[in-house]
Amino acid sequence: MAKLTLADLRKLRDEKQKSMDKRDPSNKDAQIIVGMGTCGIAAGAKETFNAIIEELDAKGISHVLVRQTGCMGLCHSEPTVEVIVPQMPVVIYGNVTAETGRKIVDDHIINKKLIDNHICDKPAMDIVR
């Protein structure tokens, strides 16, 4: 990518905003976002991340994008994972071990059911959107 001009930056922002709002990057309509700060990684977020990807592959699911993000602030419940599925509420799960990560794929993504005992509250509203 070459250096941006002001017009380039604005165009890029518009495009990316649209794709983020649609939550539809590269034709995937659902997302699993794993908190990968030092805190999350120390609590096993990398294992969780890998388990989710393996489970998605094993079940032949291709419409889910798995992403990383920074700390969601819920240190008491690391690793934390946010799940965005169309027609379902956006949910943050806490204490997501590799096993619970696989459960997210099976129950939440496939069966469209929320998982007991792992839901955390969203800490605050979003001031950007």
Place this chain on the structure above:
Amino acid sequence: MGYKQYILVCGGTACESNKGVALFAALKKAVEENGLVNDVQVVRTGCLGFCEKGPIVKILPQDTFYVEVKPEDAVVIVKEHLIKGRVVSRLLYDKNQSKINVGIEGIDFYQKQFRIVLRNCGVIDPDKIDEYIARDGYKALEKALFEMKPQNVIDEVSKSGLRGRGGAGFPTGKKWSFAAMQPAGQKYMVCNADEGDPGAYMDRSTLEGDPHSVLEAMTIAGYAIGANMGYVYIRAEYPLAIQRLETAIAQAREYGLLGQNILGSDFSFDIELRLGAGAFVCGEETALLASIEGKRGMPSPRPPFPAVKGLWGRPTVINNVETLANIPVILLKGGLWFSKIGTATSKGTKVFALTGKINNSGLIEVPMGTTLREIIFDIGGGIRGGKAFKAAQTGGPSGGMIPPQFLDLPIDYESLAKIGSIMGSGGLIVMDEDDCIPDIAKFYLDFTVDESCGKCAPCRIGGRKLLNYLDAICKGDGTYEDIDNMKEISEAMSRASLCGLGQTASNPVQSSLRYFMDEYKEHIDDKKCRAGKCKNLLRYSIDTAKCVGCTACARVCPVNCISGERKQPHTIDSTKCIKCGQCFEVCKFHAVNRA
């Protein structure tokens, strides 16, 4: 397939013990009886906070938040809310209690947290600049470069009332204007990411979760003060934060958001990292600058202030990570918007790393003026194990211990100073009845003595003396003369030390003497430590009436000082006992006494 609505029932321990289980069953039953099994899922959650108002029920997707819900209320919630779509207003959380002016965003809102600094943390992928840009990233820079003069930028920051989040709370706009007023020439912008308080990780998380917000803010600051070079001074112990910053800097350079002629303007600015070796004193600005210059990290007297004579003798602005992360939002939403949040003297929000004896430890951001009670009990979910709150320490080793009578004090820079603590960078450590106050004071002094650079006598000698007195008190050898000396030394240290480290090092001692003198008295007069932390003051003995002679204690004792026949009461030879406490832990009959 798929549910239309979800009932979330808090499954945290506080709510569970508060009839949460019965409520969960009642809601499930009500859903079944009304034939909604295929439309509504009842789910148990982790702790949702607000434990004092439990049990909590939340309805999705409407995001309705019900508090103090009883099992009897289940039918009403299902019939009214789920079937008829009518909110059960008597169970709602009182929205007027929110510290946030609802008018700011016009959103109904029960959360105590308000995220400006952490707006992107846990939302974007920190390794992807495009995601930052999509969330209005670099829009503030755009605005500054093409719509504002440097002076306008400084005015907007001044108007916001933003004060330094590193601890001392100096007005950011004023700091910038001092540097801007210096004659044009080489100037520098430095980001202080030398976070070193025990238990504090706000800056690390911000840099790991949203590195571009800090880079963007530094570039804006560079434009405002006339600097073309910036340094992030970050400790080498933060490898992930360093890695993400390096990625972010490379991406910003590639996009031309750092480097020559940013976005085609005539402003040029670049940023480099400087890694610190982990000395606490290097968080002090003059020591930090010395360290960047390759010298030993030691403070020097101010004035001259860095804004006049800083890095390599040139005007330099040093801002903390959190301070900077506020800047893009202030420019985009306006200083006025920002100044509406918080208290009269302290604007905006504060990020805290909430740790210690708390149920929901975490990284939180609340408006200035939030009370400790809201932070500890509503957001933090209360004290672990239902124990009693004893004190909270803000500001790490530079702060003071805050006793229970100030739980309802709205916290800002001034109110904390008034009660002998400081805002500090945001460590917030909660202590319960099992923590011994003199022992905690000793822990902090131990830290500051270790980290003192030794340049000035008040800090070098005073800190050591304080530590020695505290050590004696915890061993049961303390006297009231020691207390008097501690007060005098503390006073001298805060007045005569060269830098903030020494000036504030006695705060844990001063505040604990002020609020917890009874515990010091117990250690001195009765040779007693009520928390059972000070080993030398403990005595273990076995209650012969309760002891069944199971031998568990004798087997676990590392020095074999417990004797007795099987099925006969045992005894502890206190001359040999090393007070490790293992017998106390292992006894199932509560026969081991600790006094």
